Amino acid sequence: MTALETGQLPQVSATHNPEPRNPGIPLDMDWVMRARANRSAIERRAATLPGRRSVKKEHQAAWLARAISCIDLTTLSGDDTPGRVLRLCTKARNPVRADILDTLGLPNLTTGAVCVYHDMIGDAVRALDGTGIPVAAVSTGFPAGLSPFHLRIAEIEESVKAGAEEIDIVISRRLVLRGDWQGLYDEMVAFRKACGPAHVKAILATGELGTLQNVARASLVCMMAGADFIKTSTGKESVNATLPVSLVMIRAIRDFYDRTGFRVGYKPAGGISKAKDAVTYLALIKEELGDRWLRPDLFRFGASSLLGDIERQLEHHVTGAYSASWRHPIG
Numbered sequence: 001m002t003a004l005e006t007g008q009l010p011q012v013s014a015t016h017n018p019e020p021r022n023p024g025i026p027l028d029m030d031w032v033m034r035a036r037a038n039r040s041a042i043e044r045r046a047a048t049l050p051g052r053r054s055v056k057k058e059h060q061a062a063w064l065a066r067a068i069s070c071i072d073l074t075t076l077s078g079d080d081t082p083g084r085v086l087r088l089c090t091k092a093r094n095p096v097r098a099d100i101l102d103t104l105g106l107p108n109l110t111t112g113a114v115c116v117y118h119d120m121i122g123d124a125v126r127a128l129d130g131t132g133i134p135v136a137a138v139s140t141g142f143p144a145g146l147s148p149f150h151l152r153i154a155e156i157e158e159s160v161k162a163g164a165e166e167i168d169i170v171i172s173r174r175l176v177l178r179g180d181w182q183g184l185y186d187e188m189v190a191f192r193k194a195c196g197p198a199h200v201k202a203i204l205a206t207g208e209l210g211t212l213q214n215v216a217r218a219s220l221v222c223m224m225a226g227a228d229f230i231k232t233s234t235g236k237e238s239v240n241a242t243l244p245v246s247l248v249m250i251r252a253i254r255d256f257y258d259r260t261g262f263r264v265g266y267k268p269a270g271g272i273s274k275a276k277d278a279v280t281y282l283a284l285i286k287e288e289l290g291d292r293w294l295r296p297d298l299f300r301f302g303a304s305s306l307l308g309d310i311e312r313q314l315e316h317h318v319t320g321a322y323s324a325s326w327r328h329p330i331g
Ligand SMILES: O=C[C@H](O)COP(=O)(O)O
Pocket: 074, 076, 115, 233, 234, 235, 236, 269, 270, 271, 272, 302, 303, 304, 305, 306
């Protein structure tokens, strides 16, 4: 029986040692150019994942609760308002009905972070004051990343000043498409420096990178340049998080850890809205990277509507009945 089939989930210790931050390493072009991705093997492996009954029923609630603790609860709309952000933050603080959490023996559950545009940082920081839930801001001309470079740097600095503890930058896809790995490395080093103490997630926008080999190489270059997390997508590309892309990025993270000893986090984002998909991702992380990555400091979902479905599943777990999806609105 594999570890996955046991359904066992490692406990999150409040006192576990904080992970040393990835300081980055010099650009290693030999390593980058050796990175390959065998599409058919990766797609075969990815295809086996969703159909499996990966978690036993008695462990499901624990896995779903863990998924909640790893959500970057996100709103990234042109019509965002302080009121919507306030409601989102209220949900981040109390993601599931208290009576359900009491029944499950899971008090004090919160999401991993709240993720917003720059203009909403102040509202989110005030709404989350005293909770320990960090505010993440998308940055660098999100989602296209095509604004002038000095403005992208300034945007990061402004967001950190406004109280964002995590910055989700978008890379310049054209650097990857041209094979300008030095350019990508230099850009990422500059973004990481501008973040200062804030942790930086590098959004690769994998749906726009052309090949899985490019995804593998871009993942490595961003980690060499000091990314704390690598993230699949903005949620605005036509193809966002997928299991094949996740396998490639996760294996790059494993490779980077094996060679440098630094653990880099992983954030699939965009289009993940079902509880069963969240469990598939967690199971994949457990299999490929191990239990240490199943914590919010090394794994996040970027998702705007996943929480509602998980809440419904937890309610069903406790009461045996589903409530209507409109009873779990967010935003
Ligand atoms: O980073 C987060 C994504 O933008 C959220 O995408 P979603 O709205 O498809 O869940």
